[in-house]
Amino acid sequence: MLPKHAIYTRICAVLLTCWPIGGLAAPFESEEALGEALFFDENLSLNRTQSCATCHDPEAGFADPRETAAGRAVSLGDDGVSLGDxxxxxxxxxxxxxxxxxxxxGKWVGGLFWDGRADSLExxxxxxPLNPIEMGMPGKPAVVARLQENADYVAAMQALFGPNIFADPDKAYDAMTRAIAAFERTDLFAPFDSKYDRYLRGxxxxxxxxxLGRVLFFSEQFTNCNLCHQLKQSPMDPAETFTNYEHHNIGVPVNEAARAVNGAKGPDLGLLANPLVDDGAQGGKFRTPTLRNVAVTGPYMHNGVFADLRTVMLFYNKYNTKAEARQINPETGKPFAWPEIPHTLAVKELTHGPALDDRRIDALVAFLKxxxxxxxxxxxxx
Structure with missing residues (x-):
């Protein structure tokens, strides 16, 4: 059986527009093609067991499908022991x-990771690769040394980024991230071919x-969904990514099951973990994620605390109803737990709109699918 990166090389041959590089002997004729190989290369982790694709599996909506001691809530590191939070x-x-x-x-917007601390795909x-509980490499020179073990990488990077690219480990590392980012910008990651997209095209x-779910989702009269999960002005815009990329505290409770096995202590500070943010009023806020592929990329929230998409709908709905039964988490049979950081809760957004009955909740789930x-x-x- 072909390795995953070989399979996706064939796919990308159709999806990508590549250009030849004069004198390039390696099989990677563009930054995208090189980035694809790097994305699937487990040799770039300390124990050679983990790649970008391990936690962002193309077969699973570019999310992490692996079961761990914490279920699928958080990811396992290259050392086979460490669990994230x-x-x-x-x-x-x-x-x-x-x-x-x-x-x-004055709202913080954008960035990558849950706290926006990465300003770009690169x-x-x-x-x-440098995170001790993820891929675990000790530094950029160690990663660059791994790159140089592969003659095809060496030839491609010298052709794409200059013959002296390996003279400076920092520049070589940046070239690696540039190639991976180029691959992540291809249509493989964003085909816009869901049932919803096909509906928009007639x-x-x-x-x-x-x-019904679609109408409810885009109607501020009946739900608060599009306050955070609509980017474009028109609900019929074919380029909708279903997030405005703002950061909010929606009151997500601690994932006690994950904390029991990963050893993390204290509240997750969210935006305050971003080195560019020092305002205490930003604590507990996280970037609004895209809803594309949301039905197949659970568990949900920044800490994976909810396993089911319908539970997420009920969690939001609890802010708009006083009914005691609507305060119960169906996954635990107990009331939804308190937020980690309650004082920055987005009360205005969360309480916008009326309470929803089961029919409307089910319709929203149907639309999200x-x-x-x-x-x-x-x-x-x-």
Whole structure:
């Protein structure tokens, strides 16, 4: 059986527009093609067991499908022992995230990772190899040394980035991240071919429940969904990524099951973990994720605390109802736990709109399933 990177090389031959590089002897004729190989290369981790694709598996919506002692809530590191404290977000559609900045209203927007600390795909790609509980490499020179073990990488990087690229480990490392980012900007990561996209193009119809969910989702009168999960002005915009990239505290509780095995202590500070942010009012805020492929990339929230998409809908709905039954987490049979950091809760956004009955909650879930890319639709049945 071909390795994953070989399979996706063939796929990308159709999806990518590559240009020849004069004198290039290696099989990587573009930054995208080189980045694809690097994305799947486990040799870039300390124990040679983990690649970018390990936590962002193309077969699983570019999320992490592995079961660990914490379920699928957080990811296992290259050492086979370490567990993170945050869920690995999907890498699909990540290329559309703007750089980390404050908008005209003073809200922090964009960036990558849950706290926006990576300003670009390149910066994000450079993080995991050096993270001690992820890929675990001791420094950039060690990663560059691993790159130089591969003659094809050496030839390609010299052709693409200059013959002296390996003279400076920092520049070589940056070239690696540039190639990975180029691969992540290809259509493989953002095909816009879900049922919803086909509906917008007039190629299919939505079911009654899906259509009700769509109307509810984009209506500020009946839900608060699009306050954070709509980027474009028109609900019919074909380039909608279903996030405005703002950072909010929505009151997600601690994932006690993950904390019991990963040893993490204290509240996750969210935006305050970003070195560019020092305002205490930003504590507990996390970047709004895309909803594309959301039905197949659980568990949910920054710490993977909820396993089921319907539970997420009920969690949001609890802010808009006083009904005691609506305060119960169906996954635990107990009331939804308190937020980690309650004083920065986005009360205005969370309490916008009326309470929803079961029919409308189910309709919203049905609509969210239509945001699943065509190649992952089989996962909806599983």
């Amino acid at each position: 945050r869920s690995a977000p999907t890498a699909a559609y990540a290329a559309f995230a703007p750089g980390f900045h404050q908008n005209d209203e 910066a994000q790609a450079g993080g995991p 190629e299919t119809m939505l079911s009654e429940d899906e259509e 239509t945001l699943t890319d065509a190649r992952y639709e089989h996962l909806l049945e599983e």
